Amino acid sequence: xxxxxxxxxxxxxxxxxxxxxxxxxxxxxxxxxxxxxxxxxxxxxxxxxxxxxxxxxxxxxxxxxxxxxxxxxxxxxxxxxxxxxxxxxxxxxxxxxxxxxxxxxxxxxxxxxxxxxxxxxxxxxxxxxxxxxxxxxxxxxxxxxxxxxxxxxxxxxxxxxxxxxxxxxxxxxxxxxxxxxxxxxxxxxxxxxxxxxxxxxxxxxxxxxxxxxxxxxxxxxxxxxxxxxxxxxxxxxxxxxxxxxxxxxxxxxxxxxxxxxxxxxxxxxxxxxxxxxxxxxxxxxxxxxxxxxxxxxxxxxxxxxxxxxxxxxxxxxxxxxxxxxxxxxxxxxxxxxxxxxxxxxxxxxxxxxxxxxxxxxxxxxxxxxxxxxxxxxxxxxxxxxxxxxxxxxxxxxxxxxxxxxxxxxxxxxxxxxxxxxxxxxxxxxxxxxxx
Ligand SMILES: C[S@@+](CC[C@H](N)C(=O)[O-])C[C@H]1O[C@@H](n2cnc3c(N)ncnc32)[C@H](O)[C@@H]1O
Numbered sequence: 001x002x003x004x005x006x007x008x009x010x011x012x013x014x015x016x017x018x019x020x021x022x023x024x025x026x027x028x029x030x031x032x033x034x035x036x037x038x039x040x041x042x043x044x045x046x047x048x049x050x051x052x053x054x055x056x057x058x059x060x061x062x063x064x065x066x067x068x069x070x071x072x073x074x075x076x077x078x079x080x081x082x083x084x085x086x087x088x089x090x091x092x093x094x095x096x097x098x099x100x101x102x103x104x105x106x107x108x109x110x111x112x113x114x115x116x117x118x119x120x121x122x123x124x125x126x127x128x129x130x131x132x133x134x135x136x137x138x139x140x141x142x143x144x145x146x147x148x149x150x151x152x153x154x155x156x157x158x159x160x161x162x163x164x165x166x167x168x169x170x171x172x173x174x175x176x177x178x179x180x181x182x183x184x185x186x187x188x189x190x191x192x193x194x195x196x197x198x199x200x201x202x203x204x205x206x207x208x209x210x211x212x213x214x215x216x217x218x219x220x221x222x223x224x225x226x227x228x229x230x231x232x233x234x235x236x237x238x239x240x241x242x243x244x245x246x247x248x249x250x251x252x253x254x255x256x257x258x259x260x261x262x263x264x265x266x267x268x269x270x271x272x273x274x275x276x277x278x279x280x281x282x283x284x285x286x287x288x289x290x291x292x293x294x295x296x297x298x299x300x301x302x303x304x305x306x307x308x309x310x311x312x313x314x315x316x317x318x319x320x321x322x323x324x325x326x327x328x329x330x331x332x333x334x335x336x337x338x339x340x341x342x343x344x345x346x347x348x349x350x351x352x353x354x355x356x357x358x359x360x361x362x363x364x365x366x367x368x369x370x371x372x373x374x375x376x377x378x379x380x381x382x383x384x385x386x387x388x389x390x391x392x393x394x395x396x397x398x399x400x401x402x403x404x405x406x407x408x409x410x411x412x413x414x415x416x417x418x419x420x421x422x423x424x425x426x427x428x429x430x431x432x433x434x435x
Pocket of ligand 1 (some may be wrong): 028030053054057075242243263271298324
């Protein structure tokens with residue numbers, strides 16, 4: 001794949017890949033060089049179309065576009081969907097992006113300074129000194145409750161809300177989306193108190209952090225990248241906010257030549273938490289009911305998004321290996337006397353996860369051209385009471401039962417499981433649609 005990269009760093013973004021890819025990215029996203037490897041291996045060229053049904057922050061789409069290859073992305077999380085849309089839009093004017101953003105930053109800085117608030121590094125050290133908390137802008141209660149506690153301190157939040165209000169004045173501008181994504185990037189990068197290790201958590205609380213300068217720095221980076229990107233091929237890219245278990249209605253029959261994707265794994269990772277700060281501040285989730293609706297459109301990969309009426313498990317009812325695995329997890333729970341609500345859901349989540357993957361693999365079949373190749377990057381897991389879940393092997397078994405040919409299960413890298421100290425395999429399940 002990239003033979004000179006070691007296991008620990010194979011997932012990193014290479015410096016030469018940064019334009020567009022580094023605008024906003026999940027910590028665990030697969031790297032662009034993995035996409036390149038499979039584009040080459042599958043013989044994909046500029047006459048073809050690539051699909052990423054779990055496109056997240058758009059690595060497959062951006063990399064395909066850089067190679068002049070058409071692509072379609074599907075993503076259910078609105079923040080990730082937005083990031084993919086912006087990262088594949090290279091038509092904006094770099095001059096307009098810079099000029100309009102400098103203007104917004106100037107107006108926001110003037111307003112803050114009139115309140116005695118300075119956005120530079122020195123002011124950041126002073127924190128709330130001399131500023132009354134009740135004078136600061138805050139989020140409405142129902143939005144504040146959606147945030148991870150302390151994920152942003154009151155003063156940086158105030159400055160962000162002032163910036164957002166000025167930005168709204170540019171809502172009709174062609175560069176508005178890029179400006180907002182640059183803010184999302186600055187929020188997770190330096191404005192908030194988040195750390196990613198790789199799970200999202202709240203780190204050291206900063207009383208203050210530069211907001212306008214952090215945002216402008218990312219805007220400038222985007223603008224520089226746009227000049228580089230505009231000199232590359234570019235190719236059309238469409239991104240749909242849809243549920244990958246039900247997409248046949250948005251994609252033309254037999255139009256997809258390759259799928260390169262990484263679905264969630266059954267590992268308790270909650271992608272709505274990873275993106276919560278910027279999703280709430282940019283207005284993608286406004287209350288608990290919107291959060292719930294979003295979670296319901298996701299594959300059931302963690303116990304926090306399992307609901308009473310869920311029935312994806314019916315897709316794997318006749319799969320003895322999945323049933324045995326779920327039974328084994330439940331038996332271990334009983335044996336260990338684990339009784340929390342989440343632990344009771346481990347077996348059900350496992351069935352729902354593989355059922356959802358079966359539903360997805362069945363659903364996309366009409367969209368695939370005969371002979372299309374597919375690469376699914378998935379990881380083994382031991383998050384459920386240390387029972388090993390061989391995700392790649394199980395997805396390969398489900399896919400072959402649905403008419404796919406299993407070509408290979410490639411090892412991408414291994415990761416240390418904190419619970420068991422085992423090395424978990426992250427694999428690429430390579431399939432071919434026989435038609
Ligand atoms: C492992 S991440 C993909 C990361 C991606 N390769 C990237 O470059 O950022 C999996 C993504 O699948 C999305 N997802 C989960 N369930 C989905 C569903 N049913 N339909 C569409 N997207 C879904 C999650 O929101 C998440 O963004």
